[in-house]
Amino acid sequence: MTPILVAKDVDIFYGDFHAIKKVSLNAEIGTVNALIGPSGCGKTTFLRSLNRMHDLTPGARVEGTIQVDGQDIYGPGVDPVAMRRRIGMVFQKPNPFPTMSVLDNTVAGLKLAGVRDKNQLMAVAERSLRGAALWDEVKDRLHMPGMGLSGGQQQRLCIARALAVEPDVLLMDEPTSALDPASTAKIEELMSELKKVTTILIVTHNMQQAARISDTCSVFLNGDMIEHGPTEQIFQHPQDKRTEDYVSGRFG
Amino acid sequence: MSAVRQDVVALRRSAPAISPARRLTNALMGGLISLGTLLVVAPLILIFYYLLTTGLQALSPEFFTQTPAPLGETGGGLKNAIIGSITMLSMASVIGILVGVAGGIFLSEYPKHPLMPTIRMLSDVLAGIPAIVMGLVVYGLLVLRFGFSGMAGAIALGFLMIPIVVRTTEETLKLVPRATREAGLALGLPRWKVILQIVLPAAAGGIVTGIMLALARVAGEAAPLLFTAFGNNTVTTNLTEPMSALPVEIFKLATSAYETDRQLAQAASLVLILLILITSLLARYFSSPRKYRAK
Amino acid sequence: MSQATKRPPGRGLSSRSDDVFRTVIIGLSLVIALIFILSIYQLATVSWPTLSTFGLDFYTGRTWDPVNDVYGAFSMIIGTLVTSLIALAISVPLAIASALFIAEYSPKWLAGPVGYLIELLAAVPSVVYGLWALVVIAPKLAEWQLTYFTDPAKLETYSACQELWLQGTSSFQCFFVPSAADGRGLALATLILTVMILPYTASVARDVINLVPRDQREAMYALGATKWEVISKAVLPYARAGIMGGVLLALGRALGETLAVAMVIGDSQAPLTSLWQNFSTMASVIANQFGDAQQELHRSSVLALGLTLFFMSVIVNVLARIVIKRLTPEGIK
Structure with a gap:
């Protein structure tokens, strides 16, 4: 197997605050990789460095190397705009664009890239919406506002929007934390399908969720990655005492 | 795969x-x-x-201590306009604060009252009425019956202040958490005491800011005063007499043919702008703690 | 302290004092409604002589002649619309640009001061803008306008246009040729109006742009958008209702702006043939003529302009509410 994403000795600073300390992580193609840990441990901070979202935060600094498909995304001459197109992101709260229809939301990324052909857009929209298990629910109201959908549908619309640009890696930042249990179950179900077309890194504070859906697990604590390995090992035979405490619910 | x-x-x-x-x-x-x-x-x-x-x-000491020189002579100052502005703005504030704060309390504390939507809409509409039109209205209401007076000018300015004070008062009162009101009511205090003794003091900073902003807005207005306070070359604080104000003098002096008049207008503009700046800086100062803004 | 000693206040007493308080508050609030009703009543009664004499001709008539007691407000309505709409067309893009600069481009240390400077623009009194335009800008314009009377080639253009103007018409080219060299006129009034309404759109736009959630921007960035694409496809659409509200607020201000315009527009009711000519707006006529209006009909006509302005501002306000409601995307409040 080849890793699609390789992070090596990543340090992240907010001004003087050292938020992430020397974290290294590999993600294999077609796997779901969960980042877990108590709140404030830096898992979201780390995730956001993987598509250079910290470039947008004044005072934030990322050191170390992160390679996606062999290319150093922080390397000289790399345009963060072109790079982000290959790395999709799904956010904590569903955030469809409120002035766009379901269809326009789905193909927003393609339209940015200059795709104008109606048939092509429609084909991609259908494929992406099917990929996000939303097609059957919205195929009759593609031209309705994306905000008109339920919370769970909105989040799947956001997943479809990210899938439409065919990302190498899909970053998910606690994608179910704002959803009800039924919608959460639906998105968890979707994960096993999604990893057939992309590689997922998901931040979650829900250990059961991590155990259910992920292939590998990374445990974060106070900016350190204290353990990384196959999910089964993390939950059954944790190497680190702190991991054991965390997964057994003793803190966090 | x-x-x-x-x-x-x-x-x-x-x-x-x-x-x-x-x-x-x-x-x-x-x-x-x-x-x-x-x-x-x-x-x-x-x-x-x-x-x-x-x-x-x-700008010279005479600017603050003398009245305009008689026609044809040079020199003189605008003491009449400075005193007139201060007098009319004080009176306007009484009207603006009384009606404005009451209106704000009404909109924020009695949201279910059937008149609430009407008052809110009329207050918004009033905010958009051009100042000169407000001058004409007060002209018809008062000047036609009692002649030009500082009182008529003050009322026109007060009317212009009302919607600004209403809006900021309402917005600030709404930022006071519901729990604060409920705590007061739970103590067995009557509603009016809760509003006057708990809610209003908690929102005082924002309300003062609104009043200062309204003052800064109307302090520069000459249009509503032209046909109400009219202007006066002598110093007076008697609100039943015609009265001058800095913006009115600037308007008259700016279009004058005499170079000295123009200089006086420039000095008056500088003084007026500094006064407005100080007022708006004070307004910022009062709003700065923003106790109820966060979160 | 035992429960027995601290008894709750008598229910009857408390509710009666509440009633009194509520009555006072509502009574004072009704002053707002009273002002509105009195305004309409006052303006309508004093404009009645004009409206009953001229009827709709008051709005379509092109002659405004106090000597012969004939009053048609067409040209000053055009003056109000032309100055306001041109000023709006120039100021809105600039205002949105400044709002975007503060919210999206500027470093933190610069955003505060620039924002404060723009707010100060709104604090400068109308008469001070008028004074500045009259003393500083008008002479500069006059200098340029004078070239149409000194430069032979330009003088030829001027003469050709003058012939058209004397017949009360104009051509596209002549519309941009100055008709006199005193600097004052429609163009200067429009320019000063542009500056004066900038801060209204700018500060509203800045506020609503700051309210656009960060994850809207990030979602667009994550799709591989450039900064401008994030602004044009995520930020501005999200904020469009609020920005339109700011634009209409500025329009309301422009329609009623009085003294700065009155000081520089030249108070002429001649037909519109050149952008540079002396002209008038409804508000400028009120400021310039009301004090001197002796005949009843003249006075009444000026007040009818006031009534018209009153209703224009009400309409703009109502329009603003409708537009904001319709443009606000579903799901954001």
Whole structure:
């Protein structure tokens, strides 16, 4: 197997605050990789460095190397705009664009890239919406506002929007934390399908969720990655005492 | 399975990078936006430069202590206008604060009252009525019956203050958490005491800011005073007499043919603008703690 | 302290004092309604002589002649609309640019001061803008306008246009040729109006742009958008209702702006033939003529302009509410 994403000795600073300390992580193609840990441990901070979202935060600094498909995304001459197109992101709260229809939301990324052909857009929209298990629910109201959908549908619309640009890696930042249990179950179900077309890194504070859906697990604590390995090992035979405490619910 | 993915990866690699046109538009718009901002700020800098260079020269102790020189003579000051402005603005504040704060309390504390939507809409509409029209209204209401007076001017300015005070009062009162009100009511306090002794003090900063902003707004208005307070070359604090104000004098002096009049207008503009600046800075000071803004 | 000693206040007493308080508050709030009703009543009664004499001709008539007691407000309505709409067309893009600069481009240390400077623009009194335009800008314009009378080639253009103007018409080219060299006129009034309404759109736009959630921007960035694409496809659409509200607020201000315009526009009711000519707006006529209006009909006509302005501002306000409601995307409040 080849890793699609390789992070090596990543340090992240907010001004003087050292938020992430020397974290290294590999993600294999077609796997779901969960980042877990108590709140404030830096898992979201780390995730956001993987598509250079910290470039947008004044005072934030990322050191170390992160390679996606062999290319150093922080390397000289790399345009963060072109790079982000290959790395999709799904956010904590569903955030469809409120002035766009379901269809326009789905193909927003393609339209940015200059795709104008109606048939092509429609084909991609259908494929992406099917990929996000939303097609059957919205195929009759593609031209309705994306905000008109339920919370769970909105989040799947956001997943479809990210899938439409065919990302190498899909970053998910606690994608179910704002959803009800039924919608959460639906998105968890979707994960096993999604990893057939992309590689997922998901931040979650829900250990059961991590155990259910992920292939590998990374445990974060106070900016350190204290353990990384196959999910089964993390939950059954944790190497680190702190991991054991965390997964057994003793803190966090 | 792996083979399929290899295909997809290869396909993605061939995806075009950001097109030069997109890059160019991005850079161009960034430049235009900065340039536009410069154009917006430029007039202000030019006006201040103009007022500081010309107004400071014309500013003298006499400006504050003397009344305008009789026609044909040079010198003199605008004591009449300064006293007139202060007198009318004080009276206008009484009207603006009384009605404005009451209106704000009504809109925020009695949201279910059937008159609430009407009052809110009328207050908003009133905020958009041109100042000169308000001058005409007060002319018809008062001047036609009692003649020009400082009181008529003050009422016109007060009417203009009301909607501004209503809006800021309502917005600030709404920021006071519900729990604060409920805590008061739970103590067995009657509602009016809760409003006056708990809610209003908690929102005092924001309300004072609103009043100061309203004052700064109307302090520069000459249009509603032209046909109400009219102007007066002697110093008076009697609200039943015609009264002068700084903006009214600036309007009259600016269009005068005499160079000395123009200098006086420039000095008056500088003084007026500084007064307005101080008022709006004070307004910022009162709003700065923002106790109920966070979260 | 035992429960027995601290008895709750008598229910009857408390509710009666509450009633009194509520009555006072509502009574004072009704002053707002009273002002509105009195305004309409006052303006309508005093404009009645004009409206009953001229009827709709008051709005379509092109002659405004106090000597012969004939009043048609067409040209000053045009003056109000032309100055306001041109000023709006120039100021809105600039205002949005400055709002975007503060919210999206500027470093933190610069955003505060620039924002404050723009707010100060709104604090400068109308008469001070008028004074500045009259003393500083008008002479500069006059200098340029004078070239149409000194430069032979330009003088020829001027003469050709003058012939058209004397017949009360104009051509596209002549519309941009100055008709006199005193600097004052329609163009200067429009320019000063542009500057004066900038801060209204700018500060509203800045506020609503700051309210656009960060994850809207990030979602667009994550799709591989450039900064401008994030602004034009995520930020501005999200904020469009609020920005339109700011634009209409500025329009309301422009329609009723009085003294700065009155000081520089030249108070002429001649037909519109050149952008540079002396002209008038409804508000400028009120400021310039009301004090001198002796005949009843003249006075009544000026007040009818006030009534018209009153209703215009009400209409703009109502329009603003409708537009904001319709443009606000579903799901954001």
